[in-house]
Amino acid sequence: MHYLRLTSIAVLLTASCAASATSFVVTTDTLGSATVGTTDTTSDISSSFGDDKIVLAARDDAASFVASQGEIRGARLEAALQHIRQQAPQLQADDLQLAQAILVL
Template identity: 65%
Template sequence: MKRLSLLAAVGVFALSGLASASSFIATTDTIGASLANSVEGTSDVSSGGSDKVLLQAQDDAASFVASGGAIRGVRLEAALAHIRQQQPALSATDMQLAEAILAR
């Protein structure tokens, strides 16, 4: 009888472990997909015909990111305005856009 109880307990723990693992996988897949969409949107913006504006904003973007958003240079502001004009549906923060400018 003890052996049956032990097997039942092991079975319950195994099933709960599988449920947790599949839940974790679903969560990470969802987060990964949303990050991929965000990166794709910002890379589309940063690789268009606005190379000159974005290149000139790289130093300001680096200062912005390094200061946690405290330092906002004129060239970065121009680049952010340009990006938002080109992609009005883009829902990225200034920090995300500055990081995308640096990543190009």
């Protein structure tokens, strides 16, 4: 009976380690791809809008937007997002990526 209990514990421990490793890989892959998308957007925006007054004025609103996971949308951020999309319609970025890029400026 003692052997069966030890075997069960070993199997459960092995399964939980494998699940943790898989979760870690999925998490790092997700974060890596998100970082690449944000980096590309950031470089596009910083080269084009680094001295744009409308975009720079939206930094506080962008910080609130990012910190609240998109719940808080300020008027200056809305104006900046609209301005960016008008000036660079080729950008394929969502609002959160643009707000993160504004914070980097």
